[in-house]
Amino acid sequence: MVREELQGMDAGDGERVSHMDSGTGERDPNETYPMTAAPSRATLGRIRDVLARVPSFGDTRWEEVEITPLNSFTNMSYKLTAHGSAYVMRLAGKGTSAYIDRGVEEHNARIATEAGLNAEVLFFDAKEGTMLSRFIEGPHMDKMEFRRDAETPARAALTLKRLHGIARTFRSRFGPFAPIDHYLDLLRALRSPPPDAYFEAKRDAERVLRTLESAPVPLAPCHNDTCPENFVEVGPRVYLIDWEYSGMNDPAWDLADLSVEAGFGPEQDRKMVNAYCGGVAPAGFYERVVLQKAMSDYFWGLWSVVQHTNGNPAAEFLTYATDRFDRCNRLMGSDEFSSCLDAVRSGSVPNW
Numbered sequence: 001m002v003r004e005e006l007q008g009m010d011a012g013d014g015e016r017v018s019h020m021d022s023g024t025g026e027r028d029p030n031e032t033y034p035m036t037a038a039p040s041r042a043t044l045g046r047i048r049d050v051l052a053r054v055p056s057f058g059d060t061r062w063e064e065v066e067i068t069p070l071n072s073f074t075n076m077s078y079k080l081t082a083h084g085s086a087y088v089m090r091l092a093g094k095g096t097s098a099y100i101d102r103g104v105e106e107h108n109a110r111i112a113t114e115a116g117l118n119a120e121v122l123f124f125d126a127k128e129g130t131m132l133s134r135f136i137e138g139p140h141m142d143k144m145e146f147r148r149d150a151e152t153p154a155r156a157a158l159t160l161k162r163l164h165g166i167a168r169t170f171r172s173r174f175g176p177f178a179p180i181d182h183y184l185d186l187l188r189a190l191r192s193p194p195p196d197a198y199f200e201a202k203r204d205a206e207r208v209l210r211t212l213e214s215a216p217v218p219l220a221p222c223h224n225d226t227c228p229e230n231f232v233e234v235g236p237r238v239y240l241i242d243w244e245y246s247g248m249n250d251p252a253w254d255l256a257d258l259s260v261e262a263g264f265g266p267e268q269d270r271k272m273v274n275a276y277c278g279g280v281a282p283a284g285f286y287e288r289v290v291l292q293k294a295m296s297d298y299f300w301g302l303w304s305v306v307q308h309t310n311g312n313p314a315a316e317f318l319t320y321a322t323d324r325f326d327r328c329n330r331l332m333g334s335d336e337f338s339s340c341l342d343a344v345r346s347g348s349v350p351n352w
Helices: 041-051 102-114 143-148 152-164 177-189 196-214 251-262 266-277 285-309 317-332 335-346
Strands: 066-070 076-082 085-091 121-125 130-134 220-222 231-234 237-240 247-249
Touching: 041 076, 041 085, 041 130, 102 121, 102 220, 143 152, 152 220, 152 231, 152 237, 152 251, 152 266, 177 285, 196 285, 196 317, 196 335, 220 251, 247 251, 251 266, 251 285, 266 285, 285 317, 285 335
Parallel strands: none
Antiparallel strands: 066 076, 076 085, 085 130, 121 130, 220 247, 231 237
């Protein structure tokens, strides 16, 4: 997404969008969205209940815990300061259990932590979607940083290279067509069809899927939500946060999604891809990233329709979805895109 339209993320929360409350499954009417105000009494009670289950907080006096809301759209997140340390409490958003498997998220997030790519996870309740993690003290990458610093695309790409090289298997397979089918099922159940722009994109998107399937690549652990705000820099080290959509996937997806969300032009795309490949990219890799850029807009456009249908008040999601589908259609209708389709179709199975 160019998700800065939807996000004003504070450090420690790079999440995409949110509703939530105190665990009842209903939105707390005293909360504001995005999160900017102090938590309501109900939410404070929920935070206390969770901390009571965290061993390291067992003897902590409540008045010693400083709570600061973090801007978030799909969940409710708070920075907690206690014991001279900072933490992030994430309370899962209303309706997110319909499309996010929290057990998968926990499994993958803990692997990413072991690999030194994620904040330390201290507590996770997969049933409720509640998580307590260390707060990472550092700035998020953002679109302005990519404009200011020509090396930022390379740093982000090398972080993704580390992720894709983890010798562990993430749970779940991110398509994106499998989750798209699930989103469509959700919309059918709610009798809320996507906008016309979705159906305009659908035919060409299915052509892209067939092309990608004709030249399969080895799947790797992927983040799948690589907006700049999910990259946090601490000195020379770069962390990735928010593993809700993580799973095994085509590595080109993570690069493509970053390009779309950061608003890269061709020069930045080349710098990113070449850094990832350790030199000039092998034949077919750059073209595969271009195809996945269209799929990024296609997927997150439909995701935005789901947010709109669920009544998420955080943004004008239907307009945002239409903009995503329109951009997807423009890319898929371009001469460059046709050339990329031909290149991927004619290429051998790559080994990146």
